Amino acid sequence: xxxxxxxxxxxxxxxxxxxxxxxxxxxxxxxxxxxxxxxxxxxxxxxxxxxxxxxxxxxxxxxxxxxxxxxxxxxxxxxxxxxxxxxxxxxxxxxxxxxxxxxxxxxxxxxxxxxxxxxxxxxxxxxxxxxxxxxxxxxxxxxxxxxxxxxxxxxxxxxxxxxxxxxxxxxxxxxxxxxxxxxxxxxxxxxxxxxxxxxxxxx
Amino acid sequence: xxxxxxxxxxxxxxxxxxxxxxxxxxxxxxxxxxxxxxxxxxxxxxxxxxxxxxxxxxxxxxxxxxxxxxxxxxxxxxxxxxxxxxxxxxxxxxxxxxxxxxxxxxxxxxxxxxxxxxxxxxxxxxxxxxxxxxxxxxxxxxxxxxxxxxxxxxxxxxxxxxxxxxxxxxxxxxxxxxxxxxxxxxxxxxxxxxxxxxxxxxx
DNA sequence: TCTATATGACTCGTCGGTAAGTTACCACAG
DNA sequence: CTGTGGTAACTTACCGACGAGTCATATAGA
Numbered sequence: 001x002x003x004x005x006x007x008x009x010x011x012x013x014x015x016x017x018x019x020x021x022x023x024x025x026x027x028x029x030x031x032x033x034x035x036x037x038x039x040x041x042x043x044x045x046x047x048x049x050x051x052x053x054x055x056x057x058x059x060x061x062x063x064x065x066x067x068x069x070x071x072x073x074x075x076x077x078x079x080x081x082x083x084x085x086x087x088x089x090x091x092x093x094x095x096x097x098x099x100x101x102x103x104x105x106x107x108x109x110x111x112x113x114x115x116x117x118x119x120x121x122x123x124x125x126x127x128x129x130x131x132x133x134x135x136x137x138x139x140x141x142x143x144x145x146x147x148x149x150x151x152x153x154x155x156x157x158x159x160x161x162x163x164x165x166x167x168x169x170x171x172x173x174x175x176x177x178x179x180x181x182x183x184x185x186x187x188x189x190x191x192x193x194x195x196x197x198x199x200x201x202x203x
Numbered sequence: 204x205x206x207x208x209x210x211x212x213x214x215x216x217x218x219x220x221x222x223x224x225x226x227x228x229x230x231x232x233x234x235x236x237x238x239x240x241x242x243x244x245x246x247x248x249x250x251x252x253x254x255x256x257x258x259x260x261x262x263x264x265x266x267x268x269x270x271x272x273x274x275x276x277x278x279x280x281x282x283x284x285x286x287x288x289x290x291x292x293x294x295x296x297x298x299x300x301x302x303x304x305x306x307x308x309x310x311x312x313x314x315x316x317x318x319x320x321x322x323x324x325x326x327x328x329x330x331x332x333x334x335x336x337x338x339x340x341x342x343x344x345x346x347x348x349x350x351x352x353x354x355x356x357x358x359x360x361x362x363x364x365x366x367x368x369x370x371x372x373x374x375x376x377x378x379x380x381x382x383x384x385x386x387x388x389x390x391x392x393x394x395x396x397x398x399x400x401x402x403x404x405x406x
Numbered sequence: 407t408c409t410a411t412a413t414g415a416c417t418c419g420t421c422g423g424t425a426a427g428t429t430a431c432c433a434c435a436g
Numbered sequence: 437c438t439g440t441g442g443t444a445a446c447t448t449a450c451c452g453a454c455g456a457g458t459c460a461t462a463t464a465g466a
Binding site (some may be wrong): 211212213214215216219250251252253254319 | 410412413414425
């Protein structure tokens with residue numbers, strides 16, 4: 001009995017993977033890819049580092065697994081709303097409401113897709129930005145509709161507006177992370193009030 | 204002649220410091236604090252790493268020096284606009300225009316103050332967020348005015364709106380970094396058009 | 407010759423990643 | 437019911453690379 005802690009603990013691989021992904025997603029989402037160390041994830045999960053490498057291969061592999069799990073549900077929800085018939089600002093508000101409801105337990109999931117500290121080169125990173133592109137494309141589609149309603153079809157304008165829109169969602173998720181006591185419903189109501197304040201004033 | 208490159212090159216300390224700060228600000232602003240290595244800055248400046256440590260003490264000291272130089276002019280410009288009589292969205296647009304004009308040569312300067320990869324603990328970091336707070340405070344003041352015009356004085360609403368507003372500025376600077384051929388004037392005109400598109404549509 | 411300017415060659419801690427071995431569980435032969 | 441071997445789950449102890457920070461030293465110019 002040279003190593004008192006070695007040997008199986010009876011936790012099946014799939015269960016363990018889910019547990020690791022939960023913790024890794026939280027770490028990546030709150031502290032960013034670069035500032036998250038695999039050893040920290042292992043410690044928080046109560047296991048050792050090599051087990052993570054056994055299951056996910058590398059740090060990038062772990063990150064990618066987080067994206068695959070979180071990105072699937074986020075992108076699907078946005079696509080569901082995009083298939084509806086709301087346009088312009090109404091579509092934006094519906095998307096926001098959907099995101100708040102979907103991410104009520106873990107708002108940090110959103111930050112995974114737009115982590116600027118994640119590696120930007122290499123074949124793995126390409127597949128990692130897949131969901132960011134998928135979300136960005138739908139955002140651009142919605143923005144283009146909004147701009148078309150205002151008679152603006154300038155490609156650069158649409159591109160800039162899309163960046164701003166994604167930045168707004170990002171900011172709201174940021175704020176939510178700083179105010180974890182807020183429910184999804186409260187966030188939705190708040191956004192409605194902010195929108196009202198904007199459109200109520202034409203100084 | 205054991206070290207062919209040693210000895211002074213005749214560059215006075217103040218000149219060298221300015222040169223180092225220019226390069227460091229660009230690196231910190233574009234790649235973030237964590238992803239920037241002191242060795243890279245030294246290499247781009249054509250000098251050696253110890254010289255940077257002689258002049259700035261540490262990586263955090265170098266970062267702080269960048270903030271002091273950049274933050275002073277940015278905060279001053281925002282304060283100048285705040286002293287004007289514009290309110291609501293008009294004040295926001297004037298602030299944006301001021302920022303574009305001020306940061307025409309280096310839009311990455313803006314990103315220094317909101318770098319999420321910078322250390323968040325320690326006495327040096329406290330002083331590093333000084334400018335972020337100064338800018339944030341003025342932003343909150345402007346937002347509170349806007350909200351008051353709409354009859355909303357909820358503190359949390361104001362807080363959230365301030366975060367969103369700073370996120371919008373951030374996004375625009377981001378977009379500008381991706382489109383370096385755009386002039387400050389073009390950016391200002393573009394923002395006017397985006398604003399028009401927003402207020403033109405009430406679906 | 408004295409000082410400001412400058413550098414090559416280190417140390418040290420951290421982090422991604424790996425090798426090799428340990429233990430629990432399970433199917434199955436007797 | 438009891439070995440017994442195979443496999444899945446898990447760990448300790450390590451390596452190599454890289455980046456922050458330091459020391460001793462070198463040279464140009466007043």
